[in-house]
Structures are given as C-alpha cells and as structure tokens.
Amino acid sequence: KKRAGILGTGSYLPDNILTNAELEKMVDTSDEWITTRTGIKERRIADKSVTTSFMATAAAKKALEDSGIAADEIDLIIVATVVPDMNFPSTACMVQANIGAKNAAAFDIEVGCSGFIYGLSIAQQFICNGFYKKILVIAADTLSKITNWKDRNTCVLFGDGAGAAVIGEVEGAYGILNTYIGADGEGGKHLFMPSSVSVIPPDEITDKDNFYTIHMDGQEIFKFAVKIINTASDEILKKCGLKPEDIDMFIPHQANIRIIEASMKRLKLSKEKVYINLDKYGNMSAASIIVALDEVNRNGMIKRNDNILMVAFGAGLTWGSVIIKW
Ligand code: ACO
Numbered sequence: 526k527k528r529a530g531i532l533g534t535g536s537y538l539p540d541n542i543l544t545n546a547e548l549e550k551m552v553d554t555s556d557e558w559i560t561t562r563t564g565i566k567e568r569r570i571a572d573k574s575v576t577t578s579f580m581a582t583a584a585a586k587k588a589l590e591d592s593g594i595a596a597d598e599i600d601l602i603i604v605a606t607v608v609p610d611m612n613f614p615s616t617a618c619m620v621q622a623n624i625g626a627k628n629a630a631a632f633d634i635e636v637g638c639s640g641f642i643y644g645l646s647i648a649q650q651f652i653c654n655g656f657y658k659k660i661l662v663i664a665a666d667t668l669s670k671i672t673n674w675k676d677r678n679t680c681v682l683f684g685d686g687a688g689a690a691v692i693g694e695v696e697g698a699y700g701i702l703n704t705y706i707g708a709d710g711e712g713g714k715h716l717f718m719p720s721s722v723s724v725i726p727p728d729e730i731t732d733k734d735n736f737y738t739i740h741m742d743g744q745e746i747f748k749f750a751v752k753i754i755n756t757a758s759d760e761i762l763k764k765c766g767l768k769p770e771d772i773d774m775f776i777p778h779q780a781n782i783r784i785i786e787a788s789m790k791r792l793k794l795s796k797e798k799v800y801i802n803l804d805k806y807g808n809m810s811a812a813s814i815i816v817a818l819d820e821v822n823r824n825g826m827i828k829r830n831d832n833i834l835m836v837a838f839g840a841g842l843t844w845g846s847v848i849i850k851w
Contacts, residue, residue, distance in 0.1 A: 529652035529692050530700025531849060532659075533592025536688040536819040537583035538806065539571040545681070552677040559681045564782025568684025568807030570669045578610045578619040580687035581665035584815075585620055588661065588689035591822075596624045599691075600657035602631040603647060605640025605664040605811040607718070607840065608671055609633060620663065629661070637716070638778050638839025639706070640664045640811030641688070642847055646704035648692040663689040664811035671718055673738035682780070683739075684807035688815030702765040702832075704847045705757060712842035715745040750780060753838045754788045757846035761834065765848045769793055772848075773831035774821060778838055779803035779813040788836070800826070810839065827851050 544567045545556035559565055571580065581604055589596060604617040617631035636643045644662035651657040665687035674680050692701075719725075720737045730736050754777060762768065769792040777785050779802060789799050800817050809816060814835050821827050831851045838844040 527653050527655065527694050528700040529649040530695030532594060532691040532693045533588045533590070534688065534690045534815065534819040534822045535584045535587025535589070535591055536686065536816045537580045537587070538686045538816070539569045539575050539580070541570045541572065542567050543570045548681055551674060552680060554677045554681055562783070563682060564801070564803055565681065565807045566804045569686060571667045571685040575667070576610045577606050577608050577665045577667050577687070578616045578623070580667065580685070581606070581616055581620050581663045581689070582623040584665065584687040584689040585624055585661055585663055588691050589624070592691040594659055594691050594693070596626040597628050598659050599626040599629045599661050601648070601651060601660045602626060602629050603644045603660065603662050604633045605636055605644045606633060606666050607635055607637055607810060608667045616665065617663070626661070636811070636839065636843050637841050638780070638808070638810050638813065639837040639841070639843040639845040640839070641815045642704065642835060642837045642845030643706055643843070645690075645692070645701060645847055646706050646845065649701050649704055652692060652694055658693060660692045661689060662692055663687065664815050666810035666812050668739065668808070668810050671738055673734055675734065676738070678743055679739050679741050682808050684809050686806055686809035686812040686816050688812050688819050690815060690818070699850050702848045702850055703761060704845065705761045705764060706845040707757070707843070709842045712745070712749060713840070715742040715749070716740070716840045716842070747781065747784065749842060750784045750838050751787050753844045754784065754836050755791060757836045757838070757844050758788065758792060758834065761846035761848050767832060767848065771832050772834045773798060774827050774833045775799045776814055776817045776821070776833065776835045778836065779806065779817065780808045
C-alpha cells in the first residue's frame with residue numbers, strides 16, 4: 526500500500542519583531558501578564574507590503590529546495606489561510622503563478638489554525654489513491670492584518686508566519702501513519718471575523734474596527750482547546766495503534782503555554798519531546814505547526830523512525846491530528 530510522507534519543509538517569518546514591552550505602550554497590558562497567561566514574549570509582524578501570498582511563496586520555495594523537487598513536478602497546491610490576499614483568486618493560485626508550478630491544480634482551504642493538518646489529510650488521500658504524485662501543502666496567515674490593535678484581549682496573542690511541506694509517496698513503514706480531523710460549527714460563534722459582503726454591503730459598514738477584525742471568547746476557546754487536544758491525541762494514537770510513550774516529538778498548535786502544558790502532563794511527555802516556539806512567534810494560526818516542524822527538521826531535532834504527533838485546533842471550530850513516522 527502506498528503511503529504519503531513529507532519530502533521537504535520550509536518556512537518564512539517577517540523580520541519585524543513586536544515585543545511585549547512595545548505592546549505595553551499600545552494597550553493596557555504588561556509583559557508579566559502576557560508571559561504568565563500565554564507564554565508569549567514576542568511575535569513577528571508583516572509590513573504592509575508583506576502579504577499572505579508573499580509569505581506563502583517564500584515558504585514554498587524553501588520547501589521545494591529542501592525536497593529537491595522542481596516546481597513543475599508539483600501536481601497540486603493547497604494553501605490553508607484565513608487571511609487570503611483576495612477573496613478570489615485563491616492564494617494557492619497566486620503561489621502557483623509565483624513559483625511557476627504550471628502543472629499544478631490549486632485551491633485554498635479555510636480551517637483556521639487547523640489548516641495545516643487538514644491540508645496534510647487532503648494531500649494524503651490524493652497520494653495514497655495514486656491520483657497525484659507531489660503536493661505542496663502551505664499554511665500562511667497574517668493575523669496582524671485582522672487584529673484589533675485596541676483590544677488587549679486578542680492583540681497580544683497573534684503573530685504572522687508561513688510554512689510549507691512537499692508531500693509525496695514514501696517507502697515502507699514511513700510517512701503519514703494516519704490523520705484525524707473534525708469540526709463543530711456550533712462553536713463557531715466563539716472565534717470569528719465578521720467581514721463579508723454577502724452579509725453587509727460595503728457602504729453600510731460603519732464600525733470598521735470591529736468588522737474586519739478577530740472576535741474571540743478567550744475562556745470558551747481555552748476550554749475547547751484543552752478538551753479537544755486530548756480527544757484529538759487519543760483518537761490519532763488509537764488509529765495508529767500507538768501509545769503516548771511511542772511518541773518521540775509532540776508539536777501542538779502554539780496558542781497558549783498553559784494549553785500545551787496541560788496536554789504534556791496528560792500524555793506524560795517530558796520537555797525534550799515537546800517543541801515550543803510560541804515565546805518567539807505567538808500564535809501564527811495555520812502556520813504555527815508547520816513552522817515548528819520546519820524548525821525541528823532543520824535543527825536536526827528529529828531522526829529517521831521518530832514518531833511525530835501534531836495536534837491543532839482553531840476557528841470553525843475545527844481540530845486535527847496526525848502522526849508521522851519520519
Ligand atoms: N493584559 C492585561 N490584562 C488582560 C489582557 C492583557 N493583554 N487581556 C485580558 N486581560 C484581563 C481581562 O480583561 C480580565 O480582567 P477582569 O478580570 O478585570 O475582567 C483578566 O485579564 C482575566 O481575563 P481572562 O480572559 O479570564 O484571562 P485568561 O486567563 O482566560 O487568559 C487568554 C486569556 C490568554 C486569551 C486565554 O483565555 C486563552 O489563551 N484562550 C485561548 C485563546 C486561543 O487559544 N485562541 C486561539 C485558538 S484558535 C486560533 O489559533 C486562531
């Protein structure tokens with residue numbers, strides 16, 4: 526049976542750093558509050574000229590280079606984002622043009638922070654049934670552009686970034702062992718951005734600060750996250766016939782250190798087996814997990830045969846988990 530695996534990874538982070546100290550000057554907050562409640566110290570913020578498609582393209586080029594695959598070998602490009610450059614064409618089509626992947630189909634998926642895991646799950650189906658040979662899965666978000674910078678409840682949490690992976694057929698026991706994805710539309714009201722011309726015509730929008738920005742009930746999302754990270758871990762371990770002690774590297778969605786620590790404790794995973802970069806980047810939405818995977822890959826923190834567990838949750842509400850044998 527064919528198995529899909531990761532052939533290469535790449536990421537892109539904007540240069541601009543926004544520290545907690547700088548946020549103290551913007552809203553009524555403190556480095557102490559942000560650090561103890563979230564674990565975040567600083568985040569990257571894209572310039573006006575740095576769009577989601579720009580970051581997605583940069584990450585994609587690095588993933589192609591890492592995998593040794595040429596752009597014209599790519600059969601499909603999937604971009605997970607909630608901040609596309611335009612409503613249409615899709616950001617995936619923009620990337621296709623930018624990298625010259627002329628043989629690729631392309632589409633976006635809108636799954637919030639679970640986007641990379643959903644993308645992997647879709648790619649896995651296309652590879653395993655033999656329909657496609659090489660797929661680029663990209664996750665890119667510029668949440669800074671939809672952040673209400675007057676709202677201390679949300680503006681301290683997010684950062685910008687992009688990551689990409691080339692997926693293709695791999696040998697034997699390696700690759701994506703399985704994926705698990707789910708959604709609960711009932712919970713959608715706890716995390717959303719209202720902007721849509723299908724709901725309110727542009728000339729009727731009066732409160733722009735609230736229309737084009739993220740709205741979040743932090744406590745509801747926190748409760749959901751702690752619960753779903755457990756369920757999604759249990760489900761994928763069961764599907765793969767593995768136990769928590771079989772996991773060599775755990776890459777959870779980087780939203781809040783307290784959410785990560787709760788799941789580490791429950792899975793009884795030691796610190797060395799958990800990758801955390803939210804102190805440097807904040808919550809980069811769909812990009813969080815793939816940027817982290819790119820870092821562990823490039824820093825030599827994972828080796829052949831390691832079982833990598835990745836778990837995400839986000840707007841929708843959505844969630845997803847995957848185990849990869851590296
Ligand atoms: N600085 C100082 N005080 C603040 C700040 C801030 N930046 N933000 C909120 N507060 C205040 C609140 O106003 C509140 O004050 P009050 O008691 O006087 O009303 C107090 O701090 C406590 O607020 P809580 O909401 O109870 O704080 P909590 O401990 O729940 O932490 C947080 C808030 C960090 C948002 C937490 O709920 C959380 O992480 N939730 C999950 C968020 C998340 O993961 N979102 C993304 C998931 S999906 C995606 O990635 C897009």
